[in-house]
Amino acid sequence: MPTEQVGPVPLFLYGTAWKEDRTAALTERAVRAGFRGIDTANQRRHYFEAGVGEGLAAAYRAGIVTRDELFLQTKFTYQRGQDHRLPYDPASSFAEQVAQSLASSLEHLGTDHIDSFVLHGPASNYDWTDADAEVWEAMVEECNAGRARVLGVSNVSLRHLEQMTAAHTVPPFLVQNRCYARLGWDREIRAFCHQRHIVYQGFSLLTANVEVVQHPLVMELAKRMGVSPAQIIFAFARAIGILPLTGTSSETHMKQDLASLELSLPQEAVDAIESLAG
Numbered sequence: 424m425p426t427e428q429v430g431p432v433p434l435f436l437y438g439t440a441w442k443e444d445r446t447a448a449l450t451e452r453a454v455r456a457g458f459r460g461i462d463t464a465n466q467r468r469h470y471f472e473a474g475v476g477e478g479l480a481a482a483y484r485a486g487i488v489t490r491d492e493l494f495l496q497t498k499f500t501y502q503r504g505q506d507h508r509l510p511y512d513p514a515s516s517f518a519e520q521v522a523q524s525l526a527s528s529l530e531h532l533g534t535d536h537i538d539s540f541v542l543h544g545p546a547s548n549y550d551w552t553d554a555d556a557e558v559w560e561a562m563v564e565e566c567n568a569g570r571a572r573v574l575g576v577s578n579v580s581l582r583h584l585e586q587m588t589a590a591h592t593v594p595p596f597l598v599q600n601r602c603y604a605r606l607g608w609d610r611e612i613r614a615f616c617h618q619r620h621i622v623y624q625g626f627s628l629l630t631a632n633v634e635v636v637q638h639p640l641v642m643e644l645a646k647r648m649g650v651s652p653a654q655i656i657f658a659f660a661r662a663i664g665i666l667p668l669t670g671t672s673s674e675t676h677m678k679q680d681l682a683s684l685e686l687s688l689p690q691e692a693v694d695a696i697e698s699l700a701g
């Protein structure tokens with residue numbers, strides 16, 4: 424894996440899911456607000472990747488950023504996670520589907536390479552299968568060909584990761600998972616990633632953990648520090664080694680989310696939040 428070819432991974436990623444015809448405008452707004460990492464997927468059911476490309480093109484034209492200043496991440500999604508709008512021929516082999524999907528992503532995003540290519544989720548909820556192995560090796564090929572800088576895997580269990588890393592010589596550079604406070608904020612997977620220097624990206628930090636966002640401990644800390652509870656959660660996430668995603672549509676929240684990078688929480692607050700729910 425040519426990890427030396429990827430620049431620093433930004434400390435916050437802007438997620439582009441569920442934005443439909445607002446995707447272009449919100450992507451441009453996120454870049455204007457200061458986000459330099461953009462997460463998308465070639466999965467028309469939940470993402471409008473071509474809209475992300477439009478938003479980026481507008482930001483380039485306006486001179487806000489250049490392509491090289493951005494970290495662009497997209498995903499390969501199996502047919503079972505897609506609707507009828509497939510970015511590949513489902514009759515092709517999995518390896519060919521990966522190549523077709525990435526070629527389509529590059530076209531959508533107006534670039535000759537992406538910074539990060541992620542398997543959206545393994546084929547089975549239980550095991551790392553032969554299909555996953557074929558897909559992963561095809562993703563490695565895309566890396567070797569220079570069309571993707573680093574590789575990742577999403578929506579995985581510890582079992583998936585153990586089987587995957589035993590089966591392949593190229594490990595994931597990153598893992599992207601939904602992060603539940605009741606599972607100790609994905610404690611087991613975070614530990615696995617930490618031991619192997621794998622970047623851990625967490626999503627649904629706010630929406631999956633409403634009980635923690637609204638917990639008196641978090642509310643009081645937010646009041647004391649003069650910030651919002653959401654900012655406390657993002658600062659906490661960073662303190663325990665999570666690279667957070669936000670998909671906010673609000674310009675105010677975009678700025679608040681980025682400003683949380685400046686917050687430093689007392690260690691006892693980090694420890695208390697980590698064990699509030701699990």
Ligand SMILES: NC(=O)c1ccc[n+]([C@@H]2O[C@H](COP(=O)([O-])OP(=O)(O)OC[C@H]3O[C@@H](n4cnc5c(N)ncnc54)[C@H](OP(=O)(O)O)[C@@H]3O)[C@@H](O)[C@H]2O)c1
Binds near residue numbers: 462654680
């Ligand atoms: N790999 C996967 O399978 C997968 C699955 C889901 C998501 N993702 C990625 O993760 C990204 C983020 O998704 P998410 O599930 O974390 O949800 P999200 O789309 O980020 O939604 C977060 C919610 O929190 C609110 N919010 C954000 N910042 C806030 C702030 N500072 N104060 C108060 N509220 C705030 C937002 O409302 P406002 O819009 O009003 O701010 C929104 O309702 C997605 O866009 C996608 O890129 C990946």
